[in-house]
Amino acid sequence: MDLSANIVRYGELRPCKTAFIDAHTPGSDQKENFTIIGGGVSESPDQHVHISVPHGFNIGAAGQPPHCRNSLHDHHTAEAFFVLSGRWRFFWGRWGTAGEVVLEPGDIFNIPTGIFRGFENIGTDYGMIMAILGGDDAGGGVMWAPQVIEEAADHGLVLGENGKLYDTKKQQRLPEGVAPMPLMTEEELAKRPEPTTAEVLPNHVARYWDMVALADRAPCKVIGATGLLKDRPGFEVDFITRASASATQSASGQPSVLMPVKGHWRVDWTEGHAILAPGDTMSVPAGLAHSATPSMTGEAALYRITATEDAAGPTWKG
Structure with missing residues (x-):
């Protein structure tokens, strides 16, 4: 049996630099997103999918230079990361201040659902983290903290309620009948827990x-x-x-x-x-x-x- 089509080599990964709403936001505009297995949660038509065969879960990756961060977001299903290279700080909560943990190569973080989370490369070189997302449809996309959507609009990117990105710098506009992605209400935000580092680490991080x-x-x-x-x-x-x-x-x-x-x-x-x-x-x-x-x-x-x-x-x- 020839399984060459079942192998994705690190050196052949094809990145997308316009995968998410913060692709123009200073501090997040150098991210590279990789969709390795499954459709992933990219909001961009430019995202390349290496293996589209359903597995019951998705495999992806994020590559970032030093001091680059991924903005606060959430998923409906599980999101777990292990560090392939570099040194990474993961943070969570409404404003990213509820708790944080630093991960080194090989460490894994099964991030609790229901909280906004983000991460940044705090190492001295380009780093890579590998991601596992639950479900074939990865939970139906990404939920962004309201301030992420607002800041992205200031830099030309608008997310439609259809889950697709539109770049006003390229004269793109929301199609007729498609409204902007609504921001979470204060009532919805108030229901989200703000677990501390001490509460999260024992059950969600393995070294x-x-x-x-x-x-x-x-x-x-x-x-x-x-x-x-x-x-x-x-x-x-x-x-x-x-x-x-x-x-x-x-x-x-x-x-x-x-x-x-x-x-x-x-x-x-x-x-x-x-x-x-x-x-x-x-x-x-x-x-x-x-x-x-x-x-x-x-x-x-x-x-x-x-x-x-x-x-x-x-x-x-x-």
Whole structure:
């Protein structure tokens, strides 16, 4: 079986610099958005989708130079990030001041639904974070904090209620019958929680070196009903290291995705193999027996995302 079409190489990722409403806003205008698997939540027709086959979840990425930030937003379904490179500050709340956490390479953050969140590269070089969004339609788009929409309009970008962007600098206007995206009311905003850092970290952030220690004999369940970060958002996330990798081939009844974060990995299946490097993404079809093992000496870690039969929705409170 030829699976070359199922692999997206880091060096072949095609960015979109006009994906979201803050694409012209100073401080956010150098972002690059990548839609790797699934339709994603981009508001721009310029967004390239690398693999459009439904998986039950979406895989994307954000690349940003130092001091560039992604504006405050929310989704109806789960949003989880792991850091591929760089040093990142995540912040949340109505004004982005309720709490914050700094993540290093390999760390993962399963962000609670129902709160505005943003992030910025606070490192010294271009950085990349990989994203997992629940559901095939990723929850129907993005909800922006009101001030983000207002500031974007000052710089020429208007978001229609149809979820599409219109650039007034290019003489684009809202089509007849399409109104601007309405701002959330003060009543709606007042219902949103403002969790502190101390409230969020224990149940939503897992550190790379903690997971390395926990994956010394078997893959570490990171996101799942029994995971470190207990959630059932329509997918599960496992963390695998050299110590917990197995050459025994096995299959899942659901689609899965392999995403190395450290080292090179060899993926074998009956009729072929592939070598994956950090930043590469491989879609594994449901029912395909395969194995993933480090192909070189040295540090090696990989995230595996697998669809589940749980409905994609708000962060699980079970």
